[in-house]
Amino acid sequence: MSNDVLTNNGKLPAEKAVGKSAAMTEKLYQLGVLLSLLLLCAVMTALSPRFLTMDNLMNVASQAAVSAIVSIGMFLAILTAGIDLSVGSVLALSAMMMGIASDRWGLGPYASILVCLGSGALLGLVNGLLLTKLRLPHPFISTLGMQKMARGIALFVTAAAPISMFPDEIQYLGNNSIGQVPVSFILVAILYVGMYFFLTRTSTGRYIYAVGGNKEAARLSGIKVNSILNLVYTISGLTAALAGLVLAGRVNAVYPLAGLDYETDAIAAVIIGGASFFGGVGSIANTIIGVLLIAVLRNGLNLLNVDSAFQTFAIGAVIVVAVAVDVLRQNVMKSGR
Amino acid sequence: MVADGILLKVKGLTKKFPGVVALDGVDIEARAGEIHGICGENGAGKSTLIKMLTGAHTPDSGTIEFDGVTYTSLDPRRAMGVGIGCIYQELNLIPHLTVAENIFLGREMYLAESLNILDRGQMNAKAAELLADLGLAVSPTARLGTLGVGHQQMIEICRAVWSNAKLIIMDEPTSSLSEKEAHDLFRVMAQMKARGVAILFISHRLDEVRDNCDTVTVMRDGRSIESFAMKERSVADIIQLMVGRSIQNKYPKEPAPQGDVILSVRNLNRKGVLRDISFDLRAGEVLGFAGLVGAGRTETARAITGADPYDSGSIEVSGKPVKIRQPLDSINAGIAFLTENRKEQGLILIQSVAFNATIVKMHKYGKAGWLSLGRIKETARKVCAEMRLKTSGMDMLVGKLSGGNQQKxxxxxxxxxxxxxxxxxxxxxxxxxxxxxxxxKLINQLVANGAGVIIICSEMEEVMGMADRILVMHEGEITGEMTQQDATQEKIMYAASGFKQAS
Structure with a gap:
């Protein structure tokens, strides 16, 4: 009885274009971020002759890969108005579990990889359950706790010792190239394209936006909000573990302090990419631009031999500016109403 | 002061909010030394008018002439400065401070101002003087929180007096007062009036308006309809002007043929919230729930739709028992819950019209897990066109729409x-x-097509105008049931106050 209830064949009358301003603001912002990236590249090219070389660009790509994969989970968490502060520690613990599986338990490479990904997913699910079942007030708390717990376990399991020398299969994603293109870069491309379609073209993906936009409205619309949140944090744990696998391959070792502070870069990338801390707004396509912006910034500062202390400062400043811009955009959207 | 004693002269005051004209050319004149009543239904524009006068909102056009000076807009500081005081429904006092501290809050007296040393002695003495003037037997050093609501309100008036307010606006001042406290308030108001203060008195209680006001202005739909001396008119005249048109036009009810029972609720209980709620709803029927705020009407709806849990009871949809544990269960049973707070619970404001329209069971707009964005947009476009939704397109953010269009x-x-x-x-x-x-009209169309509709309304007129049958609730129980023909405001109020129907 849905559509025939009402009778009218009129066209939609346009109510003033008040909606335009907000959409324009979004578009302008996205364009601005992309332009910033290009501008940054141009500046780096001018300042360092080494920047625009194939070697260096591929280096940036493979360095960005780990951060890019971590940022997928972070993006989803932030999209639901949450956050996942545990990604760096989950990365380390999952990779350590893989090292132990391969080195101590004598499991084959594929089984070890499964241990890695399974550990990450499990830790992520625990994050989700802390939020949905234990009803901790905000994922900031639960994932902060997980950050410390996972790091503690990672240090404990091998008494803080690293594990190295992995079979080729485990190193493949992090260490190999197809032609000049790193496999990790191709993996990132596949993950982002897949995630883009998941978020825009499946009902589960759309429901993630709905939960982030208005939890209560989503619940009353029949969306299983808790399942969505559990899924989001599980994916975040899984992507952190996958990033751990890539990192382990790249350095051919796992170590308990791997991934330290990775959550910071991921948060910065996601926020620069235009996702809102208030939830419900953002695009995975822009997240990769945020990741690249930070990777280029770090790479450029390295090429120019800038003190790493300043790099740390610069990333912090970038986060503050990005969040300030976010608040500004939210105000613009509200005032247009 | 202006020659003819007119203290406040509001002329052509207009204020538009997106989609709503809140004030539409309002004219009001108030003289010094008079109590001026302002009457109107909910949404007539009374509170918007107050907000213009206190500077909380800026008018789009029109002028406010006060004490001989013409303003196009006021801000809160200036309004207070020129002598406009306002006593709101909710008191703006601090319970932990003393009476005197509250009276002088923000305008303290100092022994040495540069050193920020307060002159408590002088403040207490002055407060005692003010209190005595108004005939209040209250100690200036008593903690405010220990006083009754009525006395607390008097303290607000003392504040206004101390700030030399020439005009005091009172917004529903008696709504939370006992009869005796209200009586005291009117005595104080009469004193203020005798001193030449003008009072704008806003009240739903028309007997109070009749007994205390000199002049009355009636507002309706954002306009000032008429001003007159109270002694020349009756309460019935005020009501006539307030309503303005007959209820029939305001509520275009079209009865639909009634079919089988489609929703049957039996003995629904939720501890401390709902007690033995039982009722039936037929296809083609509009069932109204009346009652005071907090009577359990929304809670009943939330229990039936899985928004809140219930302890015991049964729910049948079209004769089949359904177990409802979460919203999805009720949605699958064919029940829709259109919540009271659209913005908080009904819509995702930062998403598009298409997204919001198709959010329920979105997976059905796709194949093998992949959504068809074209189909989503087309479906939304069609249903929105049928409802004459005014929007620039399906991608428009819902938060940008007016209230009426959001409801659509x-x-x-x-x-x-x-x-x-x-x-x-x-x-x-x-x-x-x-x-x-x-x-x-949309509700009419729903029932005409065989749906059953429940409306929960706080406006008695609305429920009487639109419902075929009315259930009245009081403190979690159904205390009355009547058909549209039998319903009167008195009967509803009686049941809503907890008196069960005799029949």
Whole structure:
């Protein structure tokens, strides 16, 4: 009885274009971020002759890969108005579990990889359950706790010792190239394209936006909000573990302090990419631009031999500016109403 | 002071909010030394007018002439400075401070101002003087929180007096007062009047207006309809002007043929909230829930729709028992819940019209897990066109729409969910008059097509105008049931106050 209830064949009358301003603001912002990236590249090219070389660009790509994969989970968490502060520690613990599986338990490479990904997913699910079942007030708390717990376990399991020398299969994603293109870069491309379609073209993906936009409205619309949140944090744990696998391959070792502070870069990338801390707004396509912006910034500062202390400062400043811009955009959207 | 004693002269005051004209050329004149009543229904524009006078909002056009000076807008500081005081429904006092401290809050007296040393002695003495002037037996050093609400309100008046207010606006001042406290208030108001203060008195209690006001202005739909001396008119005249038109036009009810029972609720209980709620709803019927705020009407709807849990009871939809544990269960049973707070619970404001319209069971707009964005947009476009939704397109953010159009998106969403039972909680709250009629017409169309509709309304007129049958609730229980023909405001009020129907 849905559509025939009402009778009218009129066209939609346009109510003033008040909606335009907000959409324009979004578009302008996205364009601005992309332009910033290009501008940054141009500046780096001018300042360092080494920047625009194939070697260096591929280096940036493979360095960005780990951060890019971590940022997928972070993006989803932030999209639901949450956050996942545990990604760096989950990365380390999952990779350590893989090292132990391969080195101590004598499991084959594929089984070890499964241990890695399974550990990450499990830790992520625990994050989700802390939020949905234990009803901790905000994922900031639960994932902060997980950050410390996972790091503690990672240090404990091998008494803080690293594990190295992995079979080729485990190193493949992090260490190999197809032609000049790193496999990790191709993996990132596949993950982002897949995630883009998941978020825009499946009902589960759309429901993630709905939960982030208005939890209560989503619940009353029949969306299983808790399942969505559990899924989001599980994916975040899984992507952190996958990033751990890539990192382990790249350095051919796992170590308990791997991934330290990775959550910071991921948060910065996601926020620069235009996702809102208030939830419900953002695009995975822009997240990769945020990741690249930070990777280029770090790479450029390295090429120019800038003190790493300043790099740390610069990333912090970038986060503050990005969040300030976010608040500004939210105000613009509200005032247009 | 102006020669003819006119202290306040509001001329052509207009204020538009997106989609709603809140004030439309309001004219009001108030003289020094008079109590001027302002009457009007909810949404007539009274509170918007107050907000202009106290500087909380800026008018779009029109002028406010006060004490011989003409302003196009006021800000709170200036309004207070020129002598406009306002006593709000909710008191703006601090319970932990003393009476005197509250009276002088923000305008303290100092022994040495540069050193920030207060002169407590002088403040207490002055406060005692003010209190005595108003005939209040209250100690200036008593903690405010220990006083009754009525006395606390008097302290607000003392504040206004101390700030030399020439005009005091009182917004529903007696709503939370006992009869005796109200009596005291009127005595103080008379004293203020004798001193030449003008009082704007806003009240729903027309007997109070009749007994205490010198002049009355009636507002309706954002306009000032008429001003007159109270002694020349009756309460019946005020009501006539307030309502303005007959209820029949305001509520375009079209009865639909009634079919079988489609929703049957038996002995629904929730500890401390709902007690033995039982009722039936038929296809083609509009069932109204009346009662005071907090009577358990929204809670009943939330229990039936899985928004809140219930302890015991049974729910049958079209004769089949359904177990409802979460919203999805009730949606699958064909029940739609259109919540009272569209913005908080009904819509995702930062998402598009298409997204919001198709959010319920979105997976059905796709194949093998992949959504068809084209189909989503087309479906939304069609249903929105049928409802004459005013929007620049399906991508428009819902947060940018007016209240009436937002409500249409909510209705569109539930139409697309294939619901047979529609529960509207305050269907027209925050919607302007024209859009209200459109919502009523949509309700007519729903029942004409065999749906069952429940409306929860706090406006008695609305429930009497639109419902075929009315259930009245009081403190979690159903205390009355009547048909549209039998219903009177008195009967509803009687049941809403907890007196069970004799029959």
């Amino acid at each position: 998106v909510v209705i569109a969403k539930w139409l697309l969910s294939n619901a047979k039972i529609f529960i509207f909680d305050e269907p027209t709250r925050g919607i302007d008059v024209g859009a209200k009629v459109e919502v009523y």
